[in-house]
Amino acid sequence: MGYKYTAAAFNQLLENLRKKHRVYAPILLKGKGKFSDADLVGYDEIARVEEVVFNQKSYFSPKETFYPITQTLFYFAGDEFKESVVDEKGIIVFLRACDIQAVERLDKIMLENGLSPDYYYERLRKHLKFIVMDCQESFDSCFCVSMGTNTTKNYSASVRYENGLYLSDVKIDIDGLFALYGEQFEVSPQFVETNKQMVQVPQNLNLESVAINPIWEEYGARCIACGRCTVVCPSCSCYTMQDIFYEDNPKCGERRRVWASCHIDGFTDMAGGHSFRRTNGERMRFKVMHKINDFKQRFGVHMCVGCGRCDNACPEYISLAHCIDRLGKEEVGNCG
Amino acid sequence: MTINTKRVMKNAWRITRDRNLTCLRIRVPGGYLPVKLLPLIQEIAERFGNGAVHITTRQGFEIPGIAFEHMTEINALLTPLIEELEVKIGVTIDQPDQGYPSAGTRNVVACIGNKVCTNAVFDTTALAKDIEKIIYPNNPHVKIAVTGCPNDCVKVHMHDIGILGQVEPLYDAQRCIGCQACINNCHKVSTGALTLVNYKVKRDASRCIGCGECVLKCPTAAWTRGGKYYRVVIMGRTGKKNPRVAATFLEWAEREVVLKLCANLYVYIDKHIDRSLPKEHVGYIVDRTGYPIFKEEMLKNVDLGSKAQLASILNFAGPMYDNHVSFLNT
Known part of the structure; x- marks a missing residue:
C-alpha cells in the first residue's frame, strides 16, 4: 500500500513511531567531519524527517545502530556477574537497499554460522525494522548493480522525497501509523539499475x-x-x-x-x-x-x-x- | 632630483641601489589573491618596471625598476587593488587612489589554511584579514603571521605576534575501537598526550597542543573536533642583534582575545617606544620594559575566558651576535 505525506504529516508519524521505537537515519552531523569546518553524514536518532539526508551517501553504515561499536555484555564483581540490559524499544532505521542486503549478510554470520545464534547480536537485531530509502541516482562510488544488491523487498516501508512530499510504499505497517498519517497514493520504491562504475566480479577464483x-x-x-x-x-x-x-x-x-x-x-x-x-x-x-x-x-x-x-x-x-x-x-x- | 624619502617609504615605495629607481611593495593580506588583480600587477611591471616581480617572503609583490616620477600615476592605477584587498575587507583608507597610507606595519601573512590543508584548524586568511583591519594602516614596524595548526608552515615563530590554530579534541569512548592509531600518531608526530587505559584513550590536557592529529587518524570518528582556539607566540625575530624564536604568550585563547591583543600591542608600543630612534622594533621594546609591563598592557580589557593559559615567563632562546656579550678573547 502506498502513501504520500507532507513533512508535517510525516513528522507526526515519526513522533508516534518514537513512542515505541528509536528512529535512526543518516543525518548531517555538523562539524563532525575529519577536517575543520567539515560536516559528516552519519547515523543518529531523528525527530523530524527534514533531518534525514537523502541526497548523499552516509559516511558510516547503519550497522552501528543495532550492532554497537562498544557493547558491554556483562558486569562482574567477585564471583558474581550480571548481564547488561538493552533498551526494549524497537529500532527503526532509514537505510539503502544495499544496506539492507548487508544486514542480511550480518545475519548470516551472526545468526546462522555455527551451532547457536549470537545472543548479543540477536537481542538487538530482533527489534530492527527497515525503512528503505529509494536510490533514484547512483552515488559516485556505488557498485551495487554489479554485486546484485541494488534492490530489496525486505522492508517495512520505503521512503523518497519528491516535489515537497514524502512517498512511501508500506509493506508492514508499524502499529498502523503509516496508514493513519498518510494519504493513499500509488508508490513503488525506485532503485538504480546502473552505476557509474560497473565492476567485473570474479566468478571462480583460483x-x-x-x-x-x-x-x-x-x-x-x-x-x-x-x-x-x-x-x-x-x-x-x-x-x-x-x-x-x-x-x-x-x-x-x-x-x-x-x-x-x-x-x-x-x-x-x-x-x-x-x-x-x-x-x-x-x-x-x-x-x-x-x-x-x-x-x-x-x-x-x-x-x-x-x-x-x-x-x-x-x-x-x-x-x-x-x-x-x-x-x-x-x-x-x-x-x- | 628631490624626494622626501620618509614620505616615499611610508607610501610603500622603496629607496633602492639605483638612485633613479624605486620599487613598489604590494601587500596581500592573508596571502590569498583574487587572480583578477594579476593583470594590473603585470601591467605596472611591464609599463613602468622591468617586466618582473619579486614574490616576497611576506606574501606580497615587489615591482622593481620603476622611475620615481611614475609614483603618483601608479598609485592611482593601484586603486582597484587597494579597494579589493584592503577597503573591501574593512580597512579604513581615506584616499585609496593615493597608494598605500603606511608601510611600517607589515602584511599579515597566512598559510593556506583550511580552504585546502587537511591539518589546518581554521580559515587562516579570514583571521589575517580581520587582523589587517585592526592593525593597518599603522607606522610601527610590526610583523604578524597566522598559521592553521602547530606545524607552523608560515613560521609564525619568527614574528612579533604569531598565531597558531588549536582544536580541542572531543572523545566519544563508545565509538572507540582501541586501534591506538591516535596514540601511536600522537607519540610519533606530536606531544604524546594520549595513553591507553582499559582499552580506551586518556588525553593529558596539559600536554595536548590541539594539533588535531588524533581526529585525522581516528577511523570511527571517536575523536571529533571541538572548539577552535589559538596559541599566541610573541617576539620572535630575525635581525642583527639577537634573532630568536617566539615564546608562547597564551594558549587556548579565543578568536576575540587574539584580535584584542593585536590592538593592544599598538597601545603598548605607543606608550613605550624609544622616540629618539628612527624606528624601534617592538621586540626590543619588550626587552627593555620586561615581560610584566608588556603583559599588563596587552591584557588590558581582555577577558581571557576559562580555557586560556597565560605564560608565567617568556622562555626565549636564540643566538647573541654581539661579541662583547657572547664571546671571550682567548
Whole structure:
C-alpha cells in the first residue's frame, strides 16, 4: 500500500513511531567531519524527517545502530556477574537497499554460522525494522548493480522525497501509523539499475594463483592499515573482547565487545607472539577474498554489497571496486 | 632630483641601489589573491618596471625598476587593488587612489589554511584579514603571521605576534575501537598526550597542543573536533642583534582575545617606544620594559575566558651576535 505525506504529516508519524521505537537515519552531523569546518553524514536518532539526508551517501553504515561499536555484555564483581540490559524499544532505521542486503549478510554470520545464534547480536537485531530509502541516482562510488544488491523487498516501508512530499510504499505497517498519517497514493520504491562504475566480479577464483598475485604487494605498499574501510563497511562484523577491571576496584569490571578490523595491527596476534597476516598486502588479500569469494562459498552470496563506502573512506585512495574489477578481468583474461 | 624619502617609504615605495629607481611593495593580506588583480600587477611591471616581480617572503609583490616620477600615476592605477584587498575587507583608507597610507606595519601573512590543508584548524586568511583591519594602516614596524595548526608552515615563530590554530579534541569512548592509531600518531608526530587505559584513550590536557592529529587518524570518528582556539607566540625575530624564536604568550585563547591583543600591542608600543630612534622594533621594546609591563598592557580589557593559559615567563632562546656579550678573547 502506498502513501504520500507532507513533512508535517510525516513528522507526526515519526513522533508516534518514537513512542515505541528509536528512529535512526543518516543525518548531517555538523562539524563532525575529519577536517575543520567539515560536516559528516552519519547515523543518529531523528525527530523530524527534514533531518534525514537523502541526497548523499552516509559516511558510516547503519550497522552501528543495532550492532554497537562498544557493547558491554556483562558486569562482574567477585564471583558474581550480571548481564547488561538493552533498551526494549524497537529500532527503526532509514537505510539503502544495499544496506539492507548487508544486514542480511550480518545475519548470516551472526545468526546462522555455527551451532547457536549470537545472543548479543540477536537481542538487538530482533527489534530492527527497515525503512528503505529509494536510490533514484547512483552515488559516485556505488557498485551495487554489479554485486546484485541494488534492490530489496525486505522492508517495512520505503521512503523518497519528491516535489515537497514524502512517498512511501508500506509493506508492514508499524502499529498502523503509516496508514493513519498518510494519504493513499500509488508508490513503488525506485532503485538504480546502473552505476557509474560497473565492476567485473570474479566468478571462480583460483586460490593458488590469487594468493601469489603481485597486486597484493602493490596494495600492501599503499595501504596504511588504518582500518577505515572495515569500520565504514556495512557487512564487516568482526569484533574483539575486552575485559575491563575498574581502576578503583579491580575485583569489579565488565566484559565488552568492540568492533575490530582485519586491517589493523594486532588482529591476528596469537598467544606466544605469532601473527598470521603481518603485511598490509596480506590483510588486503584476506579482506578482499572474504568479501568476494570465501563468504559466498559458505553462504551463497557475496559479503560485499557494493556500497562503496570503503572507497570513500580510504585515505590512500585504494578502491575495493577497482581491486575486484582487476581480479575479475584477470580471471576472464586467464580463461581465454 | 628631490624626494622626501620618509614620505616615499611610508607610501610603500622603496629607496633602492639605483638612485633613479624605486620599487613598489604590494601587500596581500592573508596571502590569498583574487587572480583578477594579476593583470594590473603585470601591467605596472611591464609599463613602468622591468617586466618582473619579486614574490616576497611576506606574501606580497615587489615591482622593481620603476622611475620615481611614475609614483603618483601608479598609485592611482593601484586603486582597484587597494579597494579589493584592503577597503573591501574593512580597512579604513581615506584616499585609496593615493597608494598605500603606511608601510611600517607589515602584511599579515597566512598559510593556506583550511580552504585546502587537511591539518589546518581554521580559515587562516579570514583571521589575517580581520587582523589587517585592526592593525593597518599603522607606522610601527610590526610583523604578524597566522598559521592553521602547530606545524607552523608560515613560521609564525619568527614574528612579533604569531598565531597558531588549536582544536580541542572531543572523545566519544563508545565509538572507540582501541586501534591506538591516535596514540601511536600522537607519540610519533606530536606531544604524546594520549595513553591507553582499559582499552580506551586518556588525553593529558596539559600536554595536548590541539594539533588535531588524533581526529585525522581516528577511523570511527571517536575523536571529533571541538572548539577552535589559538596559541599566541610573541617576539620572535630575525635581525642583527639577537634573532630568536617566539615564546608562547597564551594558549587556548579565543578568536576575540587574539584580535584584542593585536590592538593592544599598538597601545603598548605607543606608550613605550624609544622616540629618539628612527624606528624601534617592538621586540626590543619588550626587552627593555620586561615581560610584566608588556603583559599588563596587552591584557588590558581582555577577558581571557576559562580555557586560556597565560605564560608565567617568556622562555626565549636564540643566538647573541654581539661579541662583547657572547664571546671571550682567548
